[in-house]
Amino acid sequence: MGRTIVPIGPYHPLQEEPEFFTLTVEGETVVDIDVQLGYNHRGIEKLSESKSFDQTTFLVERICGICSTSHPFACTRAVEDIIPVEVPERAKYIRTIIAEGERIHSHLLWLGLAGHFLGYNTVYMWAWKLREEILDVMEILSGNRNNYAMFKPGGVRRDIKTEDITGVIEKIDSIVPTLEMLKKAVIDDPVLHARTKGIGILSKEEAINFSALGPTARASGVARDVRKDSPYGAYDKIGWKMIVTQNGDVFDKAVVRILETFESIKIIKYCLLNLPAGEIDLKLKNIPAGEGIGHIEAPRGETFHYIRSDGTNRPVRHKVRAPTFMNLPTYKATVVGETISDATIILAAIDPCYCCTERMAVRTTKGKKLYNGEELVKLSQAKTEKLRKKMGY
Amino acid sequence: MTREEVLNDIKERFAEEIIEVLDKSARRVYIEIKPSAITKVAGYIFGDLKARFNIASGIDARYHMEILYHFTIEDINLLISLRVKLPKPKLEIDSLAPLFEAANWIEREMYELLGIHFRGHPDLRRLLLPEAWPEGVHPLRGDYKEWDKSAIRDRGV
Numbered sequence: 001m002g003r004t005i006v007p008i009g010p011y012h013p014l015q016e017e018p019e020f021f022t023l024t025v026e027g028e029t030v031v032d033i034d035v036q037l038g039y040n041h042r043g044i045e046k047l048s049e050s051k052s053f054d055q056t057t058f059l060v061e062r063i064c065g066i067c068s069t070s071h072p073f074a075c076t077r078a079v080e081d082i083i084p085v086e087v088p089e090r091a092k093y094i095r096t097i098i099a100e101g102e103r104i105h106s107h108l109l110w111l112g113l114a115g116h117f118l119g120y121n122t123v124y125m126w127a128w129k130l131r132e133e134i135l136d137v138m139e140i141l142s143g144n145r146n147n148y149a150m151f152k153p154g155g156v157r158r159d160i161k162t163e164d165i166t167g168v169i170e171k172i173d174s175i176v177p178t179l180e181m182l183k184k185a186v187i188d189d190p191v192l193h194a195r196t197k198g199i200g201i202l203s204k205e206e207a208i209n210f211s212a213l214g215p216t217a218r219a220s221g222v223a224r225d226v227r228k229d230s231p232y233g234a235y236d237k238i239g240w241k242m243i244v245t246q247n248g249d250v251f252d253k254a255v256v257r258i259l260e261t262f263e264s265i266k267i268i269k270y271c272l273l274n275l276p277a278g279e280i281d282l283k284l285k286n287i288p289a290g291e292g293i294g295h296i297e298a299p300r301g302e303t304f305h306y307i308r309s310d311g312t313n314r315p316v317r318h319k320v321r322a323p324t325f326m327n328l329p330t331y332k333a334t335v336v337g338e339t340i341s342d343a344t345i346i347l348a349a350i351d352p353c354y355c356c357t358e359r360m361a362v363r364t365t366k367g368k369k370l371y372n373g374e375e376l377v378k379l380s381q382a383k384t385e386k387l388r389k390k391m392g393y
Numbered sequence: 394m395t396r397e398e399v400l401n402d403i404k405e406r407f408a409e410e411i412i413e414v415l416d417k418s419a420r421r422v423y424i425e426i427k428p429s430a431i432t433k434v435a436g437y438i439f440g441d442l443k444a445r446f447n448i449a450s451g452i453d454a455r456y457h458m459e460i461l462y463h464f465t466i467e468d469i470n471l472l473i474s475l476r477v478k479l480p481k482p483k484l485e486i487d488s489l490a491p492l493f494e495a496a497n498w499i500e501r502e503m504y505e506l507l508g509i510h511f512r513g514h515p516d517l518r519r520l521l522l523p524e525a526w527p528e529g530v531h532p533l534r535g536d537y538k539e540w541d542k543s544a545i546r547d548r549g550v
Contacts, residue, residue, distance in 0.1 A: 038521035046533060084418050211446045211495035224445065229467035230420060293421060293463065293472060295447065306450045306461065319450035321499075326448075329498055 003031065006340065008347075019328070019352070028339045033331050048318035053079050053153055053287055053309075056318060060305070061147055063320065066109060069102045070298030071320065072151035074305040077232060077294030079153040082287055082309050088279045089234075091155040093271045096233035098142060098150050099296070100264040100271075105134040106299035107257040107264075110351045111186070114254060117344050118195055119381030126182050130175045137171050140164055155281030165272050172265055179265075183258050191388045196251040200334040200346030203248060210330045213301025213323045215256040216350045220248035226297040233296075238270045250349040257351070287313065298323055300351050324352050344380045396469045399442060403473075407434050423461075425476040431462070432487045434475060438464050439493055444473065446495040451503040453535045458484050458509060479509065488514035506533040 008021035020039065024032035044063060048056045056079075060071035073095060080087065087095075108131040115123025135145040141160055142148035150156050186192060202212065207220040217224055223244045227235040243259040245252040289311035295304045301323030308317040327350040335346050394402070400422065404411060410430035415423040426434050438444045447463035462475040479486060488511035489496035500511045501520040508531040511517060519526075525544060531537065 038519075038523065041521045043532065081418075081421065206494075208445075209494045211493070224467055230465070230470050230472075291423075293474070295465075295472075302447070304447050304463070306448075306463070308452060317450070317452045319448070321448040325498060326495060329494060332494075 002026075021331075021347070023335070023340070023343065025340055028341070030335050030338055030340060030343060033335050035328060035331065045318055045320055048315060048320075050314065052313045053315065056307075056315060057151055057153065058149065060320060061149065061151075064322065065146060066106050067102055067298045067300065067303075068147045069098050069151070070296060070303040071305070071322075073099055073296045074294040074298075074303045075307070075318075075320075076151045076153045077296060078292040078305040078307040079284075079287060079294070079309075081292030081294055082290045082307065083284075084292070085154070085282065085284070087155050087282060089276045090159075090278045091280045092232075093234045093275050094156045094158075094160055094280065095151065096235065096238075097160070097268050097271045098138070098148055098156075099233065100268045101134055101138050101141070102148075103264045103299045104261050104268075105131045105138070106351075107261045108134070110257060110348075111182075111254065114345065114348055115186075117348055117377055117380055118192070119384040120192070123182065123186065126178065130178055130182070133171055133175050137168050140168055140171075152281070153287070154284035155279070157281075159280050160272075160275065165275070169269060169272055172268060176262075176265065179261065183262075186258060187255060190391060191384060191393055193251065194387050194391065195384050196254065196345065197247075197249055199250045199342050200338060200349055201248045202330055202334050206330065206333040207248065210333065211326050212330050212350075213326050214297065214299070215253055215260065216301065216327045216330065218242070218244050219252035219256045221246040226295055226302050230295070234271055235267070238267050240267050250345055253349045253351075287311075300324060301327060324350075328352055340376075341379045341383045344376055394469070396471055399466065399469060399471065403434075403438070406437065410434060420470055421472050421474070423474045423476055425478070428477040428479055428486050431475070431477055432489065432492060435462055435464075435489050436492050438466075438473060438475070442466055443468075446489075446493060447472070449496070449499045449503065451507040451509060451533070453507060453533065454478075455535060457481060458507060460486065460503070460509070462489070484509045485512060486510075487512050488517075490514050490516075505531070507531050508534065 004025050006023035006025055008023060020036040022034045023030050044059065048059055051059055057072045057075055060075045061068050063071045108127045112124040112127035115121065115127065138148060139145050142150050142158060150158055202216065202220045204221045207217045207222045221244060223242060225242045228242050240263045243256045243263065245255055287309050289309055291308040293306050295302050303323060304321040306319040307315045310316045330350060331347065335343055338346060404414065407426065407430065410426045410433065411424060412427065413425040417423060439446055444464035444466045447465055449460055449462045452459040458479040458481060460477050464473045466473065477486065486509065488500055490500055491513055497516065498520055500514055501518060503509050504511060504517055505519045505522050530540065
């Protein structure tokens, strides 16, 4: 059978990390995949070498719009690791609250988009409506709906006001019933099962071989979470469960994220209710020469920062590794052998930047255009519709 | 194995290859090894000690090029950074990508940004820089000079 090249991408203004996929398909089956990156390579590592340690925190906050806390968190921990020093208890709790709030809104954003790609626009609307509540909470706590600017080496920049806490907890509690309903709707839906179970499987061996991270790895039975394995912030003081599932398919990746959202709510509430009194900042003055590593669990997996200092107020080297860098190559193991109508959701299942899925175009070898991104989403939604009719729902 | 047992095991097994061990803190160890031993040591840490490959970071340290390979052994909560120093100007080291897929992309990145050649890499292409970027210009090197990028910037406009 003749092979067809399917280019996906390269650019979407919504996303911070545009990618260009080349799928090779035989009929409807994907037989090869290649990825090209760098369309939005901003040279942040180089730029960081010209900033002071206080400024790098703000610079790395601009790497990602969705998980804007994970980079400053890892960066400040890397700077603190140079000395090394531990931040005050109260700062640890505040950091944990902000990081978990971000995890909730990031997972809800993913859930909504995944629903949209599968033709479940109701899930999309519900999830994003709930996300809105969390963004409001973040605004109360930090003053911003995103890019919270709460972190600095040695502590946090803003304290949480005691009078805000009750209102915030009420607001978080208010989303729980709807989230429960959404969980049931997604986990018990037979059409969704038919559409996502056994699709895009990442085996445990492959997950280890690719060093996959976060929910992508945990859905494949790799019980790894930086929050548990190398506790930072207040995570070692709180009782919470690491969510691990075994199948590694799209369904399991969704389940991990949904259940993690509940754990995050638990963590935030515990932290708010048990916020210790005291300083929030160490007021670090000089960073000595040396090197430090900071790694934290972002919504998509481990974010890793390496910083080397020569004793001045600027890093001489600042290495940033976002989780998608390790998760993206797993496409090679998950997409090959699947059909083109499932590629959309498999590509979305590791929670990458969505630009790829939004800007699909299918071409024949002669260069004649067959589908664009919208049509591919329609293709995916039509498959769900067909299944739904067949199963009598 | 405990943290001490793991470290002693590595020290004994690779006594010939290890140049220096810096036991920085409870969670961090830096081990400098000879560049020729990288596949042996990294393969042992990843394969036998069941470590996870975090990432590698290349650093231009003026007289030599340094690469740090970061591994985490989660069971003992230890981050091991293998340090190799490559003398300039011949920047070559064996690739880890044949051992584990996780090293594939980062070696491509170091290849283009720092100009390090990885022997035996299955697919040593550029990862981030555009095709129009000139050969032999490596933006993360210390001696990198700005050049006229208008040809790249204005293409297709």
